Amino acid sequence: MPYGAAEFARDLAGAEPVPGGAAEGSNQASPLLLSSRGRRVQADGPFRFRFSESALEVTGAGVRLETSGESLRSALQGALEAVGPLDSAATSADGPAHPPGDATSADGAAHPAGGAAHPADAAQPADTAMRRGGTIRIGGPLPDRALFTGPQYNSWIEQPFLPTQDGVLAYVRRLLDAGMPPGVVMIDDMWSADYGNWTFDAARFPDPAKLARTLHDWGCRLMLWMVPYISPDSPAFRRLEGAGLLLRGADGHTALRRWWNGVSAVLDLSEPRAVQWFHEQADALRALGVDGFKFDGADVGDFRDDDLTGGLRPVDMCRQWSRLAARYPLSEMRASWDMGGQPLAQRVQDTPPAWGDAGIGSLIPRMIAQSLMGYHYCCPDMVGGGEISAMQGQATIDQEFFVRYAQVAALAPMIQFSASPARVLDAEHLTAVRAALRLREHHLGRLLDLAEHAARTGEPILRPMAYHQPGLEDVVDQFMLGEDLVVAPVLERGARSRRVVLPAGTWAEADGRRHQGPTTIEVDAPLTALPVLTRVRERRPAAPHKGGAGPR
Numbered sequence: 001m002p003y004g005a006a007e008f009a010r011d012l013a014g015a016e017p018v019p020g021g022a023a024e025g026s027n028q029a030s031p032l033l034l035s036s037r038g039r040r041v042q043a044d045g046p047f048r049f050r051f052s053e054s055a056l057e058v059t060g061a062g063v064r065l066e067t068s069g070e071s072l073r074s075a076l077q078g079a080l081e082a083v084g085p086l087d088s089a090a091t092s093a094d095g096p097a098h099p100p101g102d103a104t105s106a107d108g109a110a111h112p113a114g115g116a117a118h119p120a121d122a123a124q125p126a127d128t129a130m131r132r133g134g135t136i137r138i139g140g141p142l143p144d145r146a147l148f149t150g151p152q153y154n155s156w157i158e159q160p161f162l163p164t165q166d167g168v169l170a171y172v173r174r175l176l177d178a179g180m181p182p183g184v185v186m187i188d189d190m191w192s193a194d195y196g197n198w199t200f201d202a203a204r205f206p207d208p209a210k211l212a213r214t215l216h217d218w219g220c221r222l223m224l225w226m227v228p229y230i231s232p233d234s235p236a237f238r239r240l241e242g243a244g245l246l247l248r249g250a251d252g253h254t255a256l257r258r259w260w261n262g263v264s265a266v267l268d269l270s271e272p273r274a275v276q277w278f279h280e281q282a283d284a285l286r287a288l289g290v291d292g293f294k295f296d297g298a299d300v301g302d303f304r305d306d307d308l309t310g311g312l313r314p315v316d317m318c319r320q321w322s323r324l325a326a327r328y329p330l331s332e333m334r335a336s337w338d339m340g341g342q343p344l345a346q347r348v349q350d351t352p353p354a355w356g357d358a359g360i361g362s363l364i365p366r367m368i369a370q371s372l373m374g375y376h377y378c379c380p381d382m383v384g385g386g387e388i389s390a391m392q393g394q395a396t397i398d399q400e401f402f403v404r405y406a407q408v409a410a411l412a413p414m415i416q417f418s419a420s421p422a423r424v425l426d427a428e429h430l431t432a433v434r435a436a437l438r439l440r441e442h443h444l445g446r447l448l449d450l451a452e453h454a455a456r457t458g459e460p461i462l463r464p465m466a467y468h469q470p471g472l473e474d475v476v477d478q479f480m481l482g483e484d485l486v487v488a489p490v491l492e493r494g495a496r497s498r499r500v501v502l503p504a505g506t507w508a509e510a511d512g513r514r515h516q517g518p519t520t521i522e523v524d525a526p527l528t529a530l531p532v533l534t535r536v537r538e539r540r541p542a543a544p545h546k547g548g549a550g551p552r
Helices: 072-077 165-177 208-217 235-242 272-287 314-325 360-372 388-392 399-410 427-442 444-457
Strands: 008-011 032-034 039-042 048-052 055-059 064-067 102-104 110-112 152-154 184-187 221-226 256-259 262-266 292-295 331-333 345-347 479-481 485-487 497-508 514-524 532-535
Touching (some): 165 184, 485 497
Parallel strands (some): 292 331
Antiparallel strands (some): 479 485
């Protein structure tokens, strides 16, 4: 991205390249393409597209080509749809939109949700809402503010597959003792004994309520990793299969699907009783003090066109998992289909610990793509890289890389760590990471204002340069935070300066030096620095006071 100049093809039915296409993958997708000339391609379902010799070919049912103005910004605004926080929640398989307690709206106030979170009689058998695919919803709530105000700490790299209560507490305590701020703690894969048995493994988590209380006392929130998969031959499998709550294939039998951890059954997300069962498991965990959930899995490839799902397509089943998750303000999605504008944190795909376009260079383009699809609340994977095989294969940690990655994430909508900076960094590099977090704290008010603006208007928090300056479509190694901040992280090993492209206007560096745009400048970027330039807005002189009764 951007597309057009080079050969590129994609089939959105599986979010995969078409045969012979590039192998680049993605976690989030929507049936929406935007042009910097104001044009927009939308459809109510997945389609294939191919760019070749600056021409676009699109194949699919119900594809629409529409025009809104002559810019990228106007093209996106044409895709907005004011339908509230969740489209037609009353007719979806996940029932009402919010859990018990308070939900945060775009105006920043807390509004009691009231009533039961998900009464069984509110759930309907399928998503029957009449809607336009590829639209970005506006007017809904934000995700929980804790996802913005502090870092997220995920146990995955430090304790893959077998986290323990003592290990999680030691991980968090070491971070806090090293000067890292409190945040949201995510316990990742295998905190339970089996997939689908959503209770803590008593051998490794003897007192989960105490775990939650301790983290809360330290100023942290607690999230748990969840998937829609059910371990075969487990007690949960037998109960759910007997109740008809597992996905069935075309032959009418329970479908077993291969995913990255083996072969499992899949919860039937088209069945309201299955969704209700999941919410009951989540409610029991919340009663222990768990604050929210990381929703993994339910990729489009987990489902088949001929599965017995009441007419829901594979993309719809993926979307059902996201809609289920949107009930919980403190939640994160790893994969989503057509959920633009919904109150969900969205993480980019696992990223290897590598310099260049496959690693750190991919983060900004992917966040830009997420933002333009309406996935406003994006997170650029785990600082240092979240691809477990590559992380475990490292003989040593590239500390410079870790710092530069943290700087990319520092002014992204959200920042997440997994490999502990307190363990992998020396004093110099740990100081640089803490400096990046202080910069985030300095701009946190701006970030929260932009998040509220995104929920209310659909305009992204993180924006490509071309959003405000036509002609900068190819500048994807820097981004804008709103319209008043240019953020230009260092992405090259050993670099201590970088080129920054500025749009029209007057821009100030941190030391006060000013530049008149549009222009290109070279800025210093020592290890501890993330280049940020702020738009200078000239204040208009106040009108002379003419007496009278005062302001009206």
